[in-house]
Amino acid sequence: MKALRLMKWKSEAEIVEVPKPTPGPGQLVIKIGGAGACHLDLDLMKDCGDGQHSSIGWNPPFTLGHENAGWIDSIGAGVSRFREGDPVAVYGAWDCEGGEGGGGGLGLDGGMAEYMLVSFERLLIDLPDGLKPVDAAPLTDAALTPYHAIKKSWVKLTPDAFIVIIGVGGLGHMAVQIAKVTTGATIIAIDSRSEALELASSLGANYTFKVGDEIQSKVKDLTGGYGAEVVLDFVGNEQTVALGASICRALGDFTIVGIAGGVLPFSFFSIPYETSLQTTYWGSRAELAEVLDLAAHHLISPKISKFKLADAPLVYLDLAAGKIEGRAVIVP
Ligand code: NAD
Numbered sequence: 131m132k133a134l135r136l137m138k139w140k141s142e143a144e145i146v147e148v149p150k151p152t153p154g155p156g157q158l159v160i161k162i163g164g165a166g167a168c169h170l171d172l173d174l175m176k177d178c179g180d181g182q183h184s185s186i187g188w189n190p191p192f193t194l195g196h197e198n199a200g201w202i203d204s205i206g207a208g209v210s211r212f213r214e215g216d217p218v219a220v221y222g223a224w225d226c227e228g229g230e231g232g233g234g235g236l237g238l239d240g241g242m243a244e245y246m247l248v249s250f251e252r253l254l255i256d257l258p259d260g261l262k263p264v265d266a267a268p269l270t271d272a273a274l275t276p277y278h279a280i281k282k283s284w285v286k287l288t289p290d291a292f293i294v295i296i297g298v299g300g301l302g303h304m305a306v307q308i309a310k311v312t313t314g315a316t317i318i319a320i321d322s323r324s325e326a327l328e329l330a331s332s333l334g335a336n337y338t339f340k341v342g343d344e345i346q347s348k349v350k351d352l353t354g355g356y357g358a359e360v361v362l363d364f365v366g367n368e369q370t371v372a373l374g375a376s377i378c379r380a381l382g383d384f385t386i387v388g389i390a391g392g393v394l395p396f397s398f399f400s401i402p403y404e405t406s407l408q409t410t411y412w413g414s415r416a417e418l419a420e421v422l423d424l425a426a427h428h429l430i431s432p433k434i435s436k437f438k439l440a441d442a443p444l445v446y447l448d449l450a451a452g453k454i455e456g457r458a459v460i461v462p
């Protein structure tokens with residue numbers, strides 16, 4: 131079968147021929163229905179392999195694709211909960227469930243191939259009725275990660291509160307929807323691209339600001355001078371972490387989800403009084419089930435563009451150039 135593989139650090143992923151996997155005891159093989167193209171994969175191609183990322187503990191070669199859903203293809207000895215043909219989503223944070231390496235698409239072979247080996251059945255979640263694998267795939271990361279980040283701040287997202295979402299790409303466009311359906315807060319979306327802001331408005335953002343728009347004073351004006359209760363940064367570069375800290379209110383939450391490597395000085399006076407500064411990593415299995423349920427009830431819906439596996443290298447060029455709206459999903 132063909133697979134999009136990262137062969138070594140600091141290189142573009144390539145389509146290569148690999149054998150179809152067979153499941154060992156406790157393992158399963160999934161026929162992939164969709165694999166989302168995450169910005170993290172660009173970081174893996176460009177930035178990994180030097181000192182800053184030495185702690186990740188896994189290395190190429192491996193098949194990319196850590197947002198996956200499909201159908202059970204074959205089952206190893208001792209697997210009891212699934213039958214061939216069952217539609218499933220793959221929970222991606224294998225390391226959080228006791229798995230070896232980062233997970234499928236992160237050190238182990240992921241879903242940008244016709245078939246994918248899943249190490250143990252706990253990593254699979256049944257799809258609710260009516261939810262197709264191609265739509266479920268991006269939910270496993272592009273929706274799960276913002277859901278987890280927003281859920282952490284639910285207590286502060288009262289109807290009189292403001293939430294700022296910086297970066298309305300794959301994760302951010304789901305964050306707008308999740309904030310809309312799970313909180314009563316007013317949503318402010320920020321991006322450097324007008325198309326991303328139009329998408330944010332269409333999904334329920336109350337205000338949209340483009341980078342360079344005197345955002346600080348506009349957010350202060352909207353919030354009576356206080357700043358926003360919750361700021362989520364889905365970019366995480368020098369510019370956005372500084373912006374995020376400057377528009378978060380005292381006692382607020384500033385959560386950095388994007389991994390662009392921006393550094394924020396942390397001291398008594400560098401952020402507003404009692405602001406909680408945190409990063410988040412993915413979400414839990416239980417939260418993935420909640421996210422799939424929201425989608426099955428049509429409360430959230432990823433805006434996807436579908437591409438063939440052969441087009442995957444071009445998809446990543448488009449993602450790097452800011453030409454993808456919402457999430458690109460590879461359908462092998
Ligand atoms: P994406 O490329 O789909 O979206 C990024 C968005 O940010 C785009 O709309 C882009 O126009 C906008 N943007 C870029 N620079 C900007 C700036 N300076 N100011 C405002 N907007 C800007 O990316 P994605 O797949 O949604 O991923 C977002 C980030 O989240 C990436 O860094 C990715 O690695 C990270 N990520 C983190 C986790 C986690 O668990 N923490 C999980 C998945 C992805």
Ligand code: ZN
Binds near residue numbers: 168169170171196272
């Ligand atoms: Zn990702």
